[in-house]
Amino acid sequence: MHDRDGCIFCRIADKKVKAFVVHEDEHILAFLDIHPRVEGHTLVIPKIHAETLLDLPSGEINPLFLGVRKVSEILLSAFKTKTLTVGINHGDVEGEKWVPHLHVHLLPRSLRDGGGSIQTVVHVEDQRPIEDMHALIIKTLKNNLPRNQKAAGE
Template sequence: MDDAIEAGGGGAQDSTCAFCRIVTGAASAHRVHEDGEVVAFLDQRPLFPGHTLVVPRSHVETLTDLPEAAVGPYFTAVRRVTGAVERAMEADGSFVAGNNRVSQSVPHLHMHVVPRRRKDGLRGFFWPRSRYADESEAREVAARIRAEL
């Protein structure tokens, strides 16, 4: 990371990253939560009002880059923000999601917390779903994943 700077309480930052700039205060955002590990702020282009992004303070690009020791604190914050968004927006529930590289608009780990209402027009997943050709294919795919764990 050539453009790295250190930020107090959060680890390495990338000064060219839009979310690192929010974390350090170099860019403004409507923050809803922050602690030593994460910053949560409103998405500038929300699916619905209250759509919040939760980012680790340290610059990591994907979930698989997040150090194991940071996983618990990060997802504890995501869980807390999710409950707060649901209550604040009087939502029926929420959609919590993140992308790794593909469709990741900012290469800094972030989870979307989107308040949901029944019949709000958002249709589950945003991609077509399919089935495995047969049980044999499903077993083979499961075995490949288990082998990587």
């Protein structure tokens, strides 16, 4: 069992820590990021503790993304923009600061934010060829599928 008091986002969901909440329902809580990258930078979290999307029970995935959609509508209207960047950090990279509770970042975009597309978030120069990446993924799928199912791209 997870210690909810040891997770800052669980403590926010349990109303033990103050947050600037912008939306809440039975499954999710959305609040402003205390270190915003842009005006309106909002985090959407499941109320139950899950470190990554793979840890989230299947029945909670749809409510999370319906919440992301609802909060997106709110932010687009509030900040009078047509564009958001949506991102999920799925686990930590060694040395990065990361809150180990699944959260979706919603960043309202504007011409003055100085940001770029999602492709500017990370970049590795010496990547393997796309054909090799595809083969690796298909091989992984084949090894994890029931015998009577085919992987996409076969």
